[in-house]
Amino acid sequence: MTEDIIREKLEFLKPIQFHLKNESELHRGHRGNNGGEHFNLYIVSELFENKNIMERHRLIYEALEGLIPGTIHALSLKTISPKEL
Template identity: 40%
Template sequence: MTDLATAPLGEIIAARLTAALAPSHLEVINDSHHHAGHMGDDGTGESHWTVMVESPAFSGVSRVQRQRLINNALADLLATRIHALAIKARAPGE
């Protein structure tokens, strides 16, 4: 198993969301190459992300509440390492 302290950021994001939401489907996509040289590009190649999450935790929950659950799981990373995060969140069957 990879040590999350030294793991690529995508692996850390996936581990956090898996622990917090037990997703039935999860995709973590690094979009940083689309933003190279733009504001927010810190040169690491790990600054811009898209997450696609399907989780039973989202059943009966509003879009805003779903985003808050994801943001809470990644709060410290959003404050320090993630410049932009696009979220696609759905409950199973949606």
């Protein structure tokens, strides 16, 4: 299951909070959808401290390399450090 793979690949971030929602059903039949899944990820990690949004997103995209594009068609990210809660 793709959700399990994503969770596994992002374990290195030691998330304090991790909410992953598959929103693929909302996008069925949209132009340009190659069959990959759509996800919304909310993640809180101490490893995001002192990193800007681009650096945080880069950590995630690098960890999910090989899944995007393809298995994952779209990924919406909300990356938070504990101090931002």
